[in-house]
Structure formats: C-alpha cells, structure tokens
Amino acid sequence: MDNLRELYQEVILDHNKNKRNYRKIENPDSFAHGVNPLCGDQIDVYLNLRDGVVEDVSFDGQGCAICTSSASMMTVALKGKTEADAHALFESFHHALTDDEVHPEDVPLGKLKVLTGVKEFPVRVKCATLAWHTFDAALKKVQDDISTE
C-alpha cells in the first residue's frame, strides 16, 4: 500500500481530476499525436513557440491517471522554457524514470519528482513518459521545419 501512495500521490490525483492546459490549440505551431498501443492511451500535444520559447503548450486525449497527470504537469513545467531547456527537461525526466542506474533523487526535476514513484511499477513507466515523448516529437517537428526551410 505504501508503494501505491508513492504512485498515486495527492498531487497526481489532483492533476488527474483537474487537468491543467487540457485543451486544443487552434492552428498551433506544432502538434503531435502519441499512442501507447498496448493500453490504448492516446494523447495529442499542441505547441506554440515564440522566439525560441514555449509560449503555450496543451494536451487532450485519453489515458490513465499516470498518463493524464504526467501530461498535465508537463504542460505546467514547460511553459516559458526555451526549446533547449524544454528538450533537456524531457531528457532528464526520461532518464530518471527509465535508467536503472539513476536514482531519481539525483535528477533536478522540481515538481515532476512526484512522478518518479512510477519507477516501482515498471509496466506503468510508459504511461508517465507518453506525453513527454509526444511533446518532444512536436518540438522536433518545428525544428525540422525550420531547418529545412
């Protein structure tokens, strides 16, 4: 039961119930669709950038509590970050959750740290990282568009 409380912390349950930035952005600078085919979780991430900074980021779709709250917390964490910092945060988060050698405490994640309880539930790690992968895909798309122009 202790593990469960680690997994479903109050903050996580709150973000699951009261999703932040849960909306579609019309005509976004970029957009990506993420699916976890194993469990049917589906998330769309919308992204607007201004001068290399994440001006607005939002999501919609359907997923479990871990997936949904991770997406919600991600949007809060990313707003105002430069592209480079945003990508770096994705890398840190991913690293903290998926690398067995890494102790989550050692990674500077700020409020996102509450999600690292998922490490005790290996089958649920993908739920927590889905939104981030989707965001990173959206970010890459704009960057690719810019670099090919």
Place this chain on the structure above:
Amino acid sequence: MNNVAQYDVESIRNDFPILGKKIHGNPLVYLDNAASSQHPVQVINAIKELYESGYSNIHRGVHQLSQDATKAYENGRASVRGFVNADCMHEIIFTSGTTESINLVAQSYARPLLKKGDEVLITHMEHHSNIVPWQIVCEQTGAELRVVPISGRGELEMDRFAALLSERTKMVAVGHVSNALGTVNPIKEIIDQAHALNVPVLVDGAQAVPHIPVDVQALDCDFYAFSGHKLYGPTGIGVLYGKEKFLSKMPPYKGGGDMILSVSFEKTEYNALPYKFEAGTPNIAGAIGLGAAIEYIQSIGLGAIAAHEHGLLEYATSKLRDIEGLRVIGEADQKAGLISFVLDQVHPHDIGTMLDMEGVAIRTGHHCAQPVMEHFKVPATARASFGMYNTFGEIDVLAEALNKTIGMFA
C-alpha cells in the same frame, strides 16, 4: 443447484499449486483466466514425468523411449479427439495455438480458393487473431472482408449476418465466445445458415472450450480452433480440428520433416493427415500436457465446471452492478466466464494496478479486440475472467478492492 452444491472447489484449488501464492502480501485472487489459466499438478507432473523418464523425439526412433514418447504424444491427440468429439484422430492437428490454427486455415484452405469478388465474413467482436489472418489473405487474393455488426448489448446482429451471407461468401470465421465481452454466439445457427449456401465455417473456440462442452460433429463446423494455455494446459500447444474432406485436399502450411513421405529433388510426397500439417519436431511436452489437462477437466466434468462458473458470473454481475459508477461492457443474454467493465472515475490501467496491490489479478486493456472497444467507445476495459477454481469469496475480494479504488480516486 445440486451440481453446484457438490462442486468441491477447495479440493480443486488444492490441485493448483500457484493458488497458494501471495501477491504483495495478499492471497492471490486469479481472475485473468481468459488470458491464460493456471495448471493443476496433474499437468505439471505429466510434463515432469516426460522429461524425467519418458522423453525422446517422436515418430522417428526405433528405440524404446521414442516409442514411449510417440505413444504419449498420440494419447494427447486421442484426449483432444474425445474432448471435442471429432470423428477421427487425423482430424486433430496440433498447432502452436489458436492463432496458428486460424492462419493455417486462411493460408492453406482459403488462399488457393479465393479470388477477386469473393468475400470472407467475420464479426465485429473477433479477437485480432481472427481478423488479421483474413485481412492478409484478402490482401493476397483480392477478396473482400465483410463484418457482421454487433448490438449495444454486445450480441451479433443475426439479421445482418443473414443479409451479408451470399453466393460471394467463401468462408465464415466466427468466435464461439468473445474474449472481450463474454458473449456466447449462436454458432449452430450460424453454421446451419452458412451451410445452406455451402459456405464452410471456422469457429474460434479459444474462449469456449474451457467453459462449454463442444461437440464438433453435432455443431457440424468445418474447422474449430483453440489453445492449450486457456484450458489449464501448457503454452505453445493448440489444436485445429478440421473435417477430413477439407484437410485432405489442403496443401501443407509449412514444409519440413515429418510432413513428408518421401523427398527427392524432383518430387516430394506429403505425409498423411494429420502429419501433413505438423512439420518439424512438434511440441511433444505441450501435447502431453494438454492431454493431461483435458483428462483433469473430464475428471471434474465440464458441465459441473460450467455450472459453477455460471454461478460466479451471476454473483459477480450483481455484485459489480451495485458499485456506483461501474458500467458492465457486454450484456448479452448468453455469456460465459467473464465480465468486462469500466469505472466512471478510474481508467482501467489504474484499476489494474490498484487491484494488483490487493492480490487480485485481472486484465486491463483492449484485449486484442480493438474494434469492440471502438464499438463501445471506450479506450480499454477491465476484465475479470473466471476459471474452475475461483470462489464466491474471491468475487467479494474483487468488489471490495474496486470500492477501495473508487475511494482513492473519488
């Protein structure tokens, strides 16, 4: 009712060593039987004995062990034949499972025969393994896949089935029991209607054989497929029953040893049934374990097991319906062995994790039946599925754990 009263579930449980296990400190409540069932000592010992004192390759050696192993393997086939009441032994082909059985029929029976303008008829509630092999063969031949719709209760729309069946239909493939909904389909009616137009029928029996006595001759089905691992037997072994009149004309599915009579570089003569379809060294231990599983089921009686499970299903359905915000997915009149559901507030994945911590093993996800999920407009469901060893007390544990889950997420 007598049957149920005499049913000694505790003594059955004692035959399944794994049921004594604790999960996260709680007694295991295994309600994931539709994915795969557990094994009685009788099955485990049959496999152990084979490897300890009777093992060899089969059909090949003149030595004693090879003869013993061959006999044990063929005894497995005899058990299967009796279990589904096939007319003869050589109509029972060992495969690796339901999936391979269906692919075999799609490739060896349907592919040589299908052409543009022909149709294969399946249903909206099929498992992916009774969809994709037909999609592949349709792609290969230019035939078209047609799909019988299902109702809001999760039953086949039989008038639509009748309407879709035509002289263009060359094959009907239908599940006996739906793994996502529990619906028992009226396969006798389906077979009779298809046969009236000379259309052969394959029945995917993966979810039916553990719960319903099956008589392939009474059904008059042309092919019947199932897996050992949902029938208290080992993984990697399954069965294709086929009528001799079809099997004898079908070309082999795989080439190799054991499926030939003679090989030269000019011409190879294929072996007789069923060996024509059993190329290579087969799953010897699997066939023997499956035989032992069937004997175990028969020692209890599939009728008694079915009655017990029906009681569990009714009890679970009424218990779960009492839970606020719980919706049962699949409310067919005829259901077997399982109950699929969703909660208003809690995603199936979170239900699965919460229940696991209480020792309750259920399955969550799309159950390899994405068209069913899309029909009911849910991304996934939670599914509790019952076996011969489940108890009414375990249903109480399930309901209790669900209430706890709702409490946490409310």
